[in-house]
Amino acid sequence: MGLLSYVAQRILLSIPVIIVISIICFGLIQLPPGDYADAYAALASSTGGGNVSNEYIQQIRERYGLDQPFWIQYWKWVKGFPEGDFGIAMSLQGTPVADILKERLPMTLFINFWALVFALCIALPIGLYSATHKYSLLDYLLTFIAFIGIAIPGFILAVIIIAISIFWLDSTYIGKLYSNEYIGKPWNFDKTIDFLKHLPAPIIAIGIAQTSNTMRIMRGNMLDVLRQPFIQTARAKGLSENAVNWRHGARIAINPIISRIGVYLPEIIATEMLVSIVLNLNTIGPLFYDSLIAQDMYLAGTILLVISVILVLGNLLADILLAISDPRIKYELM
Amino acid sequence: MSGNSDYIHLTERQLNFKKFLRHKVAVFSSFVLFILYLMVIFADFFAPYGMLTNHKYYLYAPPQISKIRFVDNEKNFSWRPFIYRQVAKRDPKTLRFIYIDDTKKKDFIYFFVEGEKYKMFGLFESNVHLFGVKEGKLFLFGTDIIGRDLLSRIIFGGRVSLSIGLVGVLILVILGTIIGTVSGYFGGWYDNIIQRIIEIVRTIPQVALWMALASIIPKEWPSSYVYLGIVIIFGLISWAGLARELRGKVLAIRRADFIYAAEISGASAARIIRTHIIPNVFSHIIVIATLSIPIMIIGEAALSFLGLGIKPPMTSWGLLLTKLKEVQTLKHYPWLITPAGFIVVSVLCFNFIGDALRDLNDPHSK
Numbered sequence: 001m002g003l004l005s006y007v008a009q010r011i012l013l014s015i016p017v018i019i020v021i022s023i024i025c026f027g028l029i030q031l032p033p034g035d036y037a038d039a040y041a042a043l044a045s046s047t048g049g050g051n052v053s054n055e056y057i058q059q060i061r062e063r064y065g066l067d068q069p070f071w072i073q074y075w076k077w078v079k080g081f082p083e084g085d086f087g088i089a090m091s092l093q094g095t096p097v098a099d100i101l102k103e104r105l106p107m108t109l110f111i112n113f114w115a116l117v118f119a120l121c122i123a124l125p126i127g128l129y130s131a132t133h134k135y136s137l138l139d140y141l142l143t144f145i146a147f148i149g150i151a152i153p154g155f156i157l158a159v160i161i162i163a164i165s166i167f168w169l170d171s172t173y174i175g176k177l178y179s180n181e182y183i184g185k186p187w188n189f190d191k192t193i194d195f196l197k198h199l200p201a202p203i204i205a206i207g208i209a210q211t212s213n214t215m216r217i218m219r220g221n222m223l224d225v226l227r228q229p230f231i232q233t234a235r236a237k238g239l240s241e242n243a244v245n246w247r248h249g250a251r252i253a254i255n256p257i258i259s260r261i262g263v264y265l266p267e268i269i270a271t272e273m274l275v276s277i278v279l280n281l282n283t284i285g286p287l288f289y290d291s292l293i294a295q296d297m298y299l300a301g302t303i304l305l306v307i308s309v310i311l312v313l314g315n316l317l318a319d320i321l322l323a324i325s326d327p328r329i330k331y332e333l334m
Numbered sequence: 335m336s337g338n339s340d341y342i343h344l345t346e347r348q349l350n351f352k353k354f355l356r357h358k359v360a361v362f363s364s365f366v367l368f369i370l371y372l373m374v375i376f377a378d379f380f381a382p383y384g385m386l387t388n389h390k391y392y393l394y395a396p397p398q399i400s401k402i403r404f405v406d407n408e409k410n411f412s413w414r415p416f417i418y419r420q421v422a423k424r425d426p427k428t429l430r431f432i433y434i435d436d437t438k439k440k441d442f443i444y445f446f447v448e449g450e451k452y453k454m455f456g457l458f459e460s461n462v463h464l465f466g467v468k469e470g471k472l473f474l475f476g477t478d479i480i481g482r483d484l485l486s487r488i489i490f491g492g493r494v495s496l497s498i499g500l501v502g503v504l505i506l507v508i509l510g511t512i513i514g515t516v517s518g519y520f521g522g523w524y525d526n527i528i529q530r531i532i533e534i535v536r537t538i539p540q541v542a543l544w545m546a547l548a549s550i551i552p553k554e555w556p557s558s559y560v561y562l563g564i565v566i567i568f569g570l571i572s573w574a575g576l577a578r579e580l581r582g583k584v585l586a587i588r589r590a591d592f593i594y595a596a597e598i599s600g601a602s603a604a605r606i607i608r609t610h611i612i613p614n615v616f617s618h619i620i621v622i623a624t625l626s627i628p629i630m631i632i633g634e635a636a637l638s639f640l641g642l643g644i645k646p647p648m649t650s651w652g653l654l655l656t657k658l659k660e661v662q663t664l665k666h667y668p669w670l671i672t673p674a675g676f677i678v679v680s681v682l683c684f685n686f687i688g689d690a691l692r693d694l695n696d697p698h699s700k
Binding site for chain 1: 530533534536537538539540541542543545546547549550628632635636639640641642655658659661664665671674677678679681682685686
């Protein structure tokens, strides 16, 4: 089977997965007792939005089919998704969810992507170094740091990073993703610089756990590879130690890491959610959290669905990457 | 393996135990965890004060653990450690409480000190605590906003933090084992459906689903129900990994001759699974279970930290960290981060033990 048809089949297979996930998310929306429209009215009056007119509530009932059976409600909820209609956010004064997502989704993807890149860029060389200098002092030190890195939860790390940067480094580039004066402004050079200065904190807090993890795995992989006969052959040929390690060893040792990207993604996204809640970034995490606190389950369910779809696509991408990087992989559907 | 002839007489379990002892870090971790669990089980005895006791003249008192001394300012040495009594004063400018050591008053620290009354497990009444001072107050890790001893709260909070992993994992193991082995053993359409379900459950980000479900727990429920609810949520959602791994193992074992032999002898499927399959995959179950506990400990901490998990009057390590959401807290009261240390240590220990067990189980895997 060629690569293209493999990709096509994988895409086709992920469609039913997404449909089932959307049903699960909708089930979640339905879990809390009570009527969405009533909850909306109660929330609007409690947050000082004034009393909502009965007509408006009737409109919401109509929009979500609240007095109709589960399947019709479900259909009314999902049918807009392909066209970009994600409903309205009750906890945000009825703003269309699509508008919020348009702003926050790219930011979320951006941060997650760079956290992953950060993790890989740091972990791979260190892992390789650890493996080629096995049982050296630095190897022990790095292993120790890696274990701590795995054990310390991202959100606690975020808290510590905030405190250190504000009180000891005197940095103001902390929390949020750009300074207050740039909120709602179009992107220009100054805003971009400001944005870049805000980036290190979340990326470190999110990436550190995966960095530590990858480092351990890379070290293990590399040690395994170095024991293989073809490495001995390479040495016997008289290749330099560098050529043996990098050209023959590292190239093989890196494959399992690529196949693990699919495993990393959910963990990175989960950490990103918690960290961005602590750092108050304008990504999906805090939005999800706020919607849960406000019991706006329609918004929460929609976000959960969006994140899951991102994950499905991420896994797809990881599989394709693996298929390209490792020609030994047969294009088999598991 | 060394050529020691004693090994011949050892059962597999004894052999594995010997091998485990060779993992020094894992043995040490087990010891640390043993102490931690002992502490939280007998929390009333180990904690110097009650979980909710507030000392109203000691709001945000700093930790005294670094102020324990054997030599006083006049260079007199005493074998018994002591602390200078902490006295609260108001800062004339900021009106905040500041604490100074009164060098005239030495409070000696004793073991088995009589203090607050408690009823252990609601059965044994006593007032003996492991350590404490007879006069004055002793706050090794400082106090919180309303003057509750942080160390005592960490010990009581550990009951929730450390037990949620165990109970959650118990549910995970039961579900994962049943679903995984049955799926691997019977195969066919049942296996197909289970595999798809596992795939889907693994696609939804676990923490997000935990958060969503935890937020549905009614706010008016008492703490103990909330605790139960969270344990069930953790267990119900995390079985997919175990089930998937077990299915693979069972598929491999299923083709072994001894399973055919059992089938030919007329053993029922339930019997084969119980007496032949489960014992063979048991070590895998233990490894995955051990490595799942820290995930749940961190999960509980995150949920409680965000206010979606355990709620007062119960407490947990995550809930104790809630105050840190405000940036200034860590600057003014840095000791409030101590519970995070307990989280990291217990997670580390479980990870070390899990890694060692995995090594025993499958020396080739990494």
